[in-house]
Amino acid sequence: xxxxxxxxxxxxxxxxxxVAAWRHPQARADGGIQFAHFKQxxxxxxxxxxxxxxxxxxxxxxxxxxxxxxxxxSAQADHFExxxxxxxxxxxxxxxxxxxxxxxxxxxxxxxxxxxxxLDHLSGGRAGWNxxxxxxxxxxxxxxxxxxxxxxxxxxxxxxxxxxxxxxxxSWDDDAFxxxxxxxxxxxxxxxxxxxxxxxxxxxxGPLNVARPVQGxxxxxQAGSSEPGKELAARTAEVIFTAQQTLAxxxxxxxxxxxxxARYGRTPDQLKILPGVFPVVGRTRxxxxxxxxxxxxxxxxxxxxxxxxxxxxxxxxSGYPLDGPLxxxxxxxxxxxxxxxxxxxxxxxxxxxxxxxLRIAGARGHLxxxxxxxxxxxxxQAWFENDAADGFNVMPPTLPGGLDDxxxxxxxxxxxxxxxxxxxxxxxxxxxxxxxxxxxxxxxxVVA
Amino acid sequence: xxxxxxxxxxxxxxxxxxVAAWRHPQARADGGIQFAHFKQxxxxxxxxxxxxxxxxxxxxxxxxxxxxxxxxxSAQADHFExxxxxxxxxxxxxxxxxxxxxxxxxxxxxxxxxxxxxLDHLSGGRAGWNxxxxxxxxxxxxxxxxxxxxxxxxxxxxxxxxxxxxxxxxSWDDDAFxxxxxxxxxxxxxxxxxxxxxxxxxxxxGPLNVARPVQGxxxxxQAGSSEPGKELAARTAEVIFTAQQTLAxxxxxxxxxxxxxARYGRTPDQLKILPGVFPVVGRTRxxxxxxxxxxxxxxxxxxxxxxxxxxxxxxxxSGYPLDGPLxxxxxxxxxxxxxxxxxxxxxxxxxxxxxxxLRIAGARGHLxxxxxxxxxxxxxQAWFENDAADGFNVMPPTLPGGLDDxxxxxxxxxxxxxxxxxxxxxxxxxxxxxxxxxxxxxxxxVVA
Numbered sequence: 001x002x003x004x005x006x007x008x009x010x011x012x013x014x015x016x017x018x019v020a021a022w023r024h025p026q027a028r029a030d031g032g033i034q035f036a037h038f039k040q041x042x043x044x045x046x047x048x049x050x051x052x053x054x055x056x057x058x059x060x061x062x063x064x065x066x067x068x069x070x071x072x073x074s075a076q077a078d079h080f081e082x083x084x085x086x087x088x089x090x091x092x093x094x095x096x097x098x099x100x101x102x103x104x105x106x107x108x109x110x111x112x113x114x115x116x117x118x119l120d121h122l123s124g125g126r127a128g129w130n131x132x133x134x135x136x137x138x139x140x141x142x143x144x145x146x147x148x149x150x151x152x153x154x155x156x157x158x159x160x161x162x163x164x165x166x167x168x169x170x171s172w173d174d175d176a177f178x179x180x181x182x183x184x185x186x187x188x189x190x191x192x193x194x195x196x197x198x199x200x201x202x203x204x205x206g207p208l209n210v211a212r213p214v215q216g217x218x219x220x221x222q223a224g225s226s227e228p229g230k231e232l233a234a235r236t237a238e239v240i241f242t243a244q245q246t247l248a249x250x251x252x253x254x255x256x257x258x259x260x261x262a263r264y265g266r267t268p269d270q271l272k273i274l275p276g277v278f279p280v281v282g283r284t285r286x287x288x289x290x291x292x293x294x295x296x297x298x299x300x301x302x303x304x305x306x307x308x309x310x311x312x313x314x315x316x317x318s319g320y321p322l323d324g325p326l327x328x329x330x331x332x333x334x335x336x337x338x339x340x341x342x343x344x345x346x347x348x349x350x351x352x353x354x355x356x357x358l359r360i361a362g363a364r365g366h367l368x369x370x371x372x373x374x375x376x377x378x379x380x381q382a383w384f385e386n387d388a389a390d391g392f393n394v395m396p397p398t399l400p401g402g403l404d405d406x407x408x409x410x411x412x413x414x415x416x417x418x419x420x421x422x423x424x425x426x427x428x429x430x431x432x433x434x435x436x437x438x439x440x441x442x443x444x445x446v447v448a
Numbered sequence: 449x450x451x452x453x454x455x456x457x458x459x460x461x462x463x464x465x466x467v468a469a470w471r472h473p474q475a476r477a478d479g480g481i482q483f484a485h486f487k488q489x490x491x492x493x494x495x496x497x498x499x500x501x502x503x504x505x506x507x508x509x510x511x512x513x514x515x516x517x518x519x520x521x522s523a524q525a526d527h528f529e530x531x532x533x534x535x536x537x538x539x540x541x542x543x544x545x546x547x548x549x550x551x552x553x554x555x556x557x558x559x560x561x562x563x564x565x566x567l568d569h570l571s572g573g574r575a576g577w578n579x580x581x582x583x584x585x586x587x588x589x590x591x592x593x594x595x596x597x598x599x600x601x602x603x604x605x606x607x608x609x610x611x612x613x614x615x616x617x618x619s620w621d622d623d624a625f626x627x628x629x630x631x632x633x634x635x636x637x638x639x640x641x642x643x644x645x646x647x648x649x650x651x652x653x654g655p656l657n658v659a660r661p662v663q664g665x666x667x668x669x670q671a672g673s674s675e676p677g678k679e680l681a682a683r684t685a686e687v688i689f690t691a692q693q694t695l696a697x698x699x700x701x702x703x704x705x706x707x708x709x710a711r712y713g714r715t716p717d718q719l720k721i722l723p724g725v726f727p728v729v730g731r732t733r734x735x736x737x738x739x740x741x742x743x744x745x746x747x748x749x750x751x752x753x754x755x756x757x758x759x760x761x762x763x764x765x766s767g768y769p770l771d772g773p774l775x776x777x778x779x780x781x782x783x784x785x786x787x788x789x790x791x792x793x794x795x796x797x798x799x800x801x802x803x804x805x806l807r808i809a810g811a812r813g814h815l816x817x818x819x820x821x822x823x824x825x826x827x828x829q830a831w832f833e834n835d836a837a838d839g840f841n842v843m844p845p846t847l848p849g850g851l852d853d854x855x856x857x858x859x860x861x862x863x864x865x866x867x868x869x870x871x872x873x874x875x876x877x878x879x880x881x882x883x884x885x886x887x888x889x890x891x892x893x894v895v896a
Contacts, residue, residue: 022627022634029627029634033659035539035570059558061619061640061657072637078625078659081566087535088570091483108554110507110590118529122483122536141653142558171509177526179470179477184748186470186477189520192509205589209509211481211526300632 007391032079052097070306097429125214125428171207234260276366455839480527500545545877573662573876619655682708724814752805
């Protein structure tokens with residue numbers, strides 16, 4: 001294959017990404033907690049040759065800071081934990097990648113390295129870890145803290161966390177386990193490496209009690225777009241999931257991050273940049289607009305406001321008129337890049353609070369495309385061919401219907417244009433993404 | 449069904465329980481890390497109507513304190529993490545219970561409550577949690593500690609841990625999620641309960657972001673047989689996995705623990721006591737003895753000694769002759785009851801160090817039965833009918849062969865005697881075990 005092709009993940013979420021998705025007639029309202037729902041969707045996505053399914057996560061109930069009137073109208077209070085769900089999905093799929101978000105803020109690197117190594121073996125090399133820091137204050141209260149770590153400390157911890165995790169994945173040489181029944185030697189004594197990490201946040205001896213992952217490491221995904229987030233990604237990420245509103249912003253981000261790779265001895269193709277996209281697709285533009293409007297009409301104002309408030313780091317908007325402008329807000333300790341993006345969006349398009357929550361009710365700050373299949377395909381192609389994206393994290397408005405629409409209407413056009421695969425390139429997520437299998441630090445010295 | 453019947457778990461471990469199992473011609477040497485291996489075994493156990501598959505765990509590589517000569521001859525260095533493995537198995541089985549061991553010493557109750565709730569939903573109500581405290585010093589070093597907590601502190605933490613976990617499982621009323629598309633109400637606002645736990649070890653606000661488990665709670669299993677272990681079990685356990693060497697000891701343990709239940713307002717049938725049993729079964733006693741001897745002959749002395757040393761809490765036996773007696777050992781900070789059991793066993797049977805490690809090389813202190821199918825069935829029946837056991841945690845010497853032997857040779861005899869089910873009683877692990885679904889503390893007040 002000579003032509004560069006799109007990488008596409010199916011970002012799955014309960015009954016769909018739109019905040020009112022669960023109320024839609026075609027959405028499965030109890031989807032978040034029904035294995036049959038995700039099994040069907042993952043198998044559908046695999047038939048369509050998606051690179052991976054992708055799951056976000058938070059170790060707290062959604063909207064814990066919101067008024068209960070809003071919280072009780074959201075489908076986010078009840079859903080599977082991603083590692084368990086993806087492990088189950090590994091048993092009913094064969095090719096599709098399995099990417100789970102897990103925070104570095106409230107976990108231990110040994111547990112995390114072990115679970116992802118285990119998932120990688122269970123799936124024959126299809127695991128990916130979306131490394132995040134916790135921007136949700138409600139999580140702190142579930143882990144014996146009064147407040148979560150400051151933004152800089154979270155990244156500091158994340159930097160050390162990932163070094164420990166990758167070190168643990170290198171515990172064993174790829175050919176360590178000889179299992180020679182005759183001699184009784186199970187592994188080569190010189191093929192195991194103790195990490196003996198001593199750092200500011202962690203002391204971890206190792207080795208891991210799982211063989212080196214099938215992929216060497218599970219694929220490392222990151223979502224941070226703040227300054228420390230971009231720097232961490234440039235050093236360690238292989239996929240970036242980012243929220244970009246315009247082609248120009250996406251191009252600037254793409255150039256910025258890819259430009260940072262060289263100082264870590266990396267080449268641009270070692271990091272795939274996948275903006276999120278929320279596609280509402282119709283056979284015509286009008287049909288798409290009607291679909292979108294039908295979802296928008298289902299949003300309760302309390303839910304819209306709570307969603308916005310949460311994404312602004314817990315800002316209290318209750319005293320401001322819905323049809324007035326977004327007030328100036330103090331900087332919070334939440335996720336920086338998302339707050340910045342929303343404030344910019346409101347300013348740029350002169351949106352009221354209500355208009356702003358309606359604008360993000362589907363895509364939560366990611367690119368929203370409402371149009372005919374050709375229009376949606378054109379946009380994806382424009383970003384892909386103009387140095388704004390290596391592919392996309394596709395966020396279906398409803399599930400399973402919204403994903404079916406994208407597969408049935410948009411994918412055939414992308415394939416016709418040679419922009420998306422018709423068969424998997426191999427068996428592992430790395431092979432789908434075109435990422436090399438990393439060498440073990442202990443057995444393959446890098447030649448400078 | 450009027451007759452009381454045996455409860456049987458299949459305790460699975462890499463290539464089998466015998467320390468040299470992986471070297472046996474009929475064992476799958478790489479079984480610990482092959483999903484196909486466990487899928488086949490779990491489906492076999494389900495066809496045989498076992499109550500559950502059961503997995504032990506340690507968050508450290510086996511034998512970290514042992515000399516590498518021993519460690520590199522053990523199959524325990526490379527195996528799946530149990531939560532991920534059982535999640536995957538949930539997708540390829542329908543009735544069999546899924547019990548995973550997870551330590552309370554190096555975990556957070558919110559993560560644990562969430563993962564087991566998720567597994568219970570994934571499996572339609574088949575999850576069980578074997579609650580342990582970490583007796584393995586090597587684990588501490590993987591979690592930023594210089595040494596693990598003292599025995600009393602570990603139990604203190606475990607006591608608080610389980611209260612938090614059960615509290616989190618009660619976060620939602622059973623009928624909380626109404627998902628009314630028309631009104632837009634996803635859950636009943638008064639059906640969610642914040643835990644607001646403030647304790648010595650943990651502060652956890654809650655609620656959990658998963659609906660109440662299908663079983664109310666996953667089944668609580670415990671293995672501690674020390675004084676605080678028995679007391680914790682009497683208060684909270686529904687199944688006890690215990691190591692007992694003789695009928696008399698097992699009866700004393702059974703009487704002791706069941707006798708403690710009343711002071712927690714519980715009845716004897718609310719706690720099932722399942723001693724471990726390591727069955728080497730033949731068509732004749734001679735065939736069984738040959739099978740056993742074949743396994744014993746595969747034990748490398750370094751492996752036997754390391755196994756024994758590890759089970760004695762890391763005791764250094766290197767200076768003592770293999771064919772001399774077990775020396776007096778200082779009390780360690782490891783698992784108390786197992787150390788005590790081994791010292792007693794050596795004294796009672798006047799065993800040398802070598803004889804002692806040979807004695808525990810299969811069952812690690814659990815009951816070893818080597819005999820014809822009728823002899824093994826007779827023993828199980830005798831324990832079952834004489835207040836020593838409600839069933840057994842069956843530890844196959846090799847996998848898959850050792851489990852097949854038990855199923856093909858012993859189960860038909862137990863069934864003939866009416867001692868084991870021919871069909872599952874229901875769909876959940878609680879229904880198999882004959883345990884009631886616990887009420888939610890917030891919605892059903894206990895009437896004193």
